[in-house]
Amino acid sequence: MPTDVENWKSEVYGNEVRDRLFEFAEAGFDSIPDDERDAWFERFKWWGLYHQRNGQEGYFMLRIGTPNGVLEPGQLRVVGEIADEYARGPGTNPVFGDAYADFTTRQSIQLHWIELPDVPAVFEKLEENGLSTQQACGDSWRNIVGNPVAGKDGQEVIDAWPVIRDLNERFKGNDDHANLPRKWKVSVTGSADGSGQGDINDLAFEPAYKAIGGDGGEAGDDESEGDGDENGDAVGFNVRVGGGLARNEPRFARDIDVWVPPERVPDVAGGLSALFRDYGDREDRYNARVKFLVDEWGAAEVRETLQEEYVDFELESAGRDVREEYTYNAGEGERNDLIGVHDQKNGANFVGLNVLVGRMGAADVLELADLAEEYGSGEVRLSQRQNVIVTDVPDDALDEFLDEPLLEHYSPDPSPFMRGSVACTGTEFCSLSIVETKNRQVRFARWLKANVDLPADVDEFHVHLSGCTASCAQPQIADVSLRGMKTRKDGDPVEALDVGLGGGLGEDPGFARWVTQRVPADEVPGAIANLIDSFAAERDEGESFRAFVARHDEDELDAFVEPEETDYEDPMLHNTKRTWYPYAENDSMEDAPSTPADD
Amino acid sequence: MTTRLRVLDDGAWISVNDSREVRVSELWRVDAPDLCECALADLVVENFQSVGVDASTVEARVYGQCIACGATGTTGWIPLGRVRGGEFVEFDRSAVRRVRR
Numbered sequence: 001m002p003t004d005v006e007n008w009k010s011e012v013y014g015n016e017v018r019d020r021l022f023e024f025a026e027a028g029f030d031s032i033p034d035d036e037r038d039a040w041f042e043r044f045k046w047w048g049l050y051h052q053r054n055g056q057e058g059y060f061m062l063r064i065g066t067p068n069g070v071l072e073p074g075q076l077r078v079v080g081e082i083a084d085e086y087a088r089g090p091g092t093n094p095v096f097g098d099a100y101a102d103f104t105t106r107q108s109i110q111l112h113w114i115e116l117p118d119v120p121a122v123f124e125k126l127e128e129n130g131l132s133t134q135q136a137c138g139d140s141w142r143n144i145v146g147n148p149v150a151g152k153d154g155q156e157v158i159d160a161w162p163v164i165r166d167l168n169e170r171f172k173g174n175d176d177h178a179n180l181p182r183k184w185k186v187s188v189t190g191s192a193d194g195s196g197q198g199d200i201n202d203l204a205f206e207p208a209y210k211a212i213g214g215d216g217g218e219a220g221d222d223e224s225e226g227d228g229d230e231n232g233d234a235v236g237f238n239v240r241v242g243g244g245l246a247r248n249e250p251r252f253a254r255d256i257d258v259w260v261p262p263e264r265v266p267d268v269a270g271g272l273s274a275l276f277r278d279y280g281d282r283e284d285r286y287n288a289r290v291k292f293l294v295d296e297w298g299a300a301e302v303r304e305t306l307q308e309e310y311v312d313f314e315l316e317s318a319g320r321d322v323r324e325e326y327t328y329n330a331g332e333g334e335r336n337d338l339i340g341v342h343d344q345k346n347g348a349n350f351v352g353l354n355v356l357v358g359r360m361g362a363a364d365v366l367e368l369a370d371l372a373e374e375y376g377s378g379e380v381r382l383s384q385r386q387n388v389i390v391t392d393v394p395d396d397a398l399d400e401f402l403d404e405p406l407l408e409h410y411s412p413d414p415s416p417f418m419r420g421s422v423a424c425t426g427t428e429f430c431s432l433s434i435v436e437t438k439n440r441q442v443r444f445a446r447w448l449k450a451n452v453d454l455p456a457d458v459d460e461f462h463v464h465l466s467g468c469t470a471s472c473a474q475p476q477i478a479d480v481s482l483r484g485m486k487t488r489k490d491g492d493p494v495e496a497l498d499v500g501l502g503g504g505l506g507e508d509p510g511f512a513r514w515v516t517q518r519v520p521a522d523e524v525p526g527a528i529a530n531l532i533d534s535f536a537a538e539r540d541e542g543e544s545f546r547a548f549v550a551r552h553d554e555d556e557l558d559a560f561v562e563p564e565e566t567d568y569e570d571p572m573l574h575n576t577k578r579t580w581y582p583y584a585e586n587d588s589m590e591d592a593p594s595t596p597a598d599d
Numbered sequence: 600m601t602t603r604l605r606v607l608d609d610g611a612w613i614s615v616n617d618s619r620e621v622r623v624s625e626l627w628r629v630d631a632p633d634l635c636e637c638a639l640a641d642l643v644v645e646n647f648q649s650v651g652v653d654a655s656t657v658e659a660r661v662y663g664q665c666i667a668c669g670a671t672g673t674t675g676w677i678p679l680g681r682v683r684g685g686e687f688v689e690f691d692r693s694a695v696r697r698v699r700r
């Protein structure tokens with residue numbers, strides 16, 4: 001039996017949702033018939049609008065998909081202006097105030113408290129400035145991710161930015177690919193650092209070299225224009241399929257033994273998305289992601305079906321990849337992230353700034369937009385660690401830029417605990433969440449910074465907090481993974497976190513192992529402090545945390561964790577899900593605001 | 600009179616007659632021999648898998664974890680509450696629920 005969501009999608013979905021959305025916006029929130037609300041909320045996702053959770057009736061999260069995290073000059077200012085004007089609601093966050101933007105783990109931007117009647121004006125302003133919410137949520141091509149500094153990175157093997165732009169143009173608003181069984185997350189990376197995080201996407205293109213011989217066909221012969229290595233091998237991409245972290249079923253994308261030249265990426269990507277459209281499971285949403293199809297079929301059958309039914313040229317076998325050079329989120333080596341000052345190909349610099357848990361107030365967004373214009377080209381880019389990157393800063397402007405007061409808050413050289421923090425949305429706005437996340441992670445990071453010293457040679461330590469198993473904060477690929485749970489403390493239910501250790505990407509990615517379960521949230525900072533003490537005391541010389549975890553078994557690791565109350569205080573231990581807004585003075589559901597009046 | 604039942608928001612809510620009524624993230628005491636061996640499981644409700652109705656009792660299959668023993672999995676049909684005259688009344692959150700066999 002098809003699911004409700006499939007039924008709703010088969011009635012109206014994709015581009016055509018827009019007209020109805022605008023009609024509802026015109027007539028007001030209450031014009032959506034009660035018995036059609038769930039169907040329309042599901043369809044609105046395709047246009048980037050996600051109705052916020054119970055108690056916040058009539059308010060929406062709005063997601064802007066910025067391909068590869070690239071904000072062209074001027075676009076960040078537009079985001080800041082929209083946040084300032086429209087992203088204010090009845091709830092005020094005690095850390096971030098009103099009107100903020102969230103930079104996400106998939107290089108997108110989320111605004112909250114958006115009211116339906118404002119949507120046409122917001123869309124108009126976004127679209128006038130080359131931004132869009134199309135397919136930012138829903139069952140289709142999501143925002144395409146990659147190395148955010150594509151085209152500029154000194155470590156680049158191939159420039160993936162034109163490829164991503166091309167894919168974005170072809171597959172956004174494309175009716176043939178508008179209604180897939182589930183979300184479809186694509187990563188295209190041209191740099192040798194692994195910063196596109198292809199391994200955890202449904203479809204990944206990763207840089208690879210291929211000797212194109214006499215019988216291999218003409219692919220890549222002329223288009224790669226001198227790109228290539230010293231052997232004259234062509235540069236293109238290897239293809240992996242079926243990664244994803246959600247639902248306690250994490251998978252790394254599987255190698256399907258295909259190399260493509262850049263100009264054929266759209267054919268292969270479109271072929272695989274069509275394969276998913278036709279063969280993915282529409283009966284059971286929990287089994288719908290392509291990762292489960294790859295489980296069932298195996299990589300070889302995916303390749304064979306792609307070859308026989310979806311492309312009209314002979315696929316090449318996989319080329320020589322550069323995975324041994326991957327450092328991003330790898331847990332050791334240089335460039336675990338893109339924070340700090342780095343060389344661009346053209347001699348200028350890109351400067352990665354740390355945004356704690358990805359959230360920035362509108363005033364700061366606007367100031368950052370000014371600084372990007374003053375010191376760089378005006379362009380700003382977003383990383384998959386919820387951080388921002390100012391590009392095109394010339395050497396002679398660098399010192400002055402680094403002295404700007406805004407950079408005290410968004411530092412290019414932050415404490416390891418500030419730098420390593422990633423957190424999802426959590427109970428503040430999200431229905432699925434079991435615990436509060438962003439404000440808690442801010443408190444954790446500040447407490448750890450003040451109270452814990454890492455060994456002197458360790459300057460990065462990643463702690464990712466997700467409110468549930470959907471894993472939006474990518475917890476399984478961090479040094480310390482935290483995931484929302486409940487437990488009882490002195491008999492009463494409290495918010496708790498499962499603790500996993502030693503995950504990361506790199507050449508040989510590995511998911512964190514869940515070693516300690518249901519630690520009451522107020523004992524988590526103490527647990528991390530004790531863990532780091534044990535690590536410092538027992539590590540081999542120069543050993544990374546990830547390597548340290550790898551050589552211990554789960555019981556040993558569980559013993560290192562040692563949950564403990566400290567002077568850390570957690571004001572969100574009670575069930576924040578039962579509130580209409582966790583930080584409101586009168587937070588019970590009975591005090592929830594009424595739906596915003598149309599104005 | 601038919602009752603409209605739905606699992607919404609990727610498993611976060613049970614909706615009865617177009618109103619979100621039962622949410623994830625609660626702790627329930629459940630007699631669930633198919634999930635674990637505890638006499639009484641202390642179940643963190645993480646996700647609703649499916650919803651149905653037996654006479655006037657609304658029931659759901661739940662993915663979650665027993666925090667008494669650590670077992671994780673999907674339960675059989677757990678009663679959530681009753682529909683009377685089109686109105687849903689949830690069972691008391693602290694009540695013991697018994698999986699239908």
Ligand code: HEM
Pocket residue numbers: 050061102103104105106110182183185200243244245246247289423424425429430431432470471472473474609
């Ligand atoms: C209203 C808030 C949100 C809801 C309801 C939501 C819902 C979900 C769900 C249901 C999944 C599971 C995916 C699946 O199996 O298809 C998921 C995964 C994910 N979401 Fe969210 N999400 C929200 C906010 C966010 C935020 C704030 C971010 C980024 C910071 C984000 C990024 C991701 C990522 C990266 C995954 C990865 C897991 C995967 O690919 O399997 N989402 N989200």
Ligand code: SF4
Pocket residue numbers: 424425426427430431432433434466467468469470471472473
């Ligand atoms: S991980 Fe769970 S709680 Fe966090 S934003 Fe995603 S769906 Fe919500």
Ligand SMILES: [Zn+2]
Pocket residue numbers: 635636637639640641665666667668669670
């Ligand atoms: Zn049990």
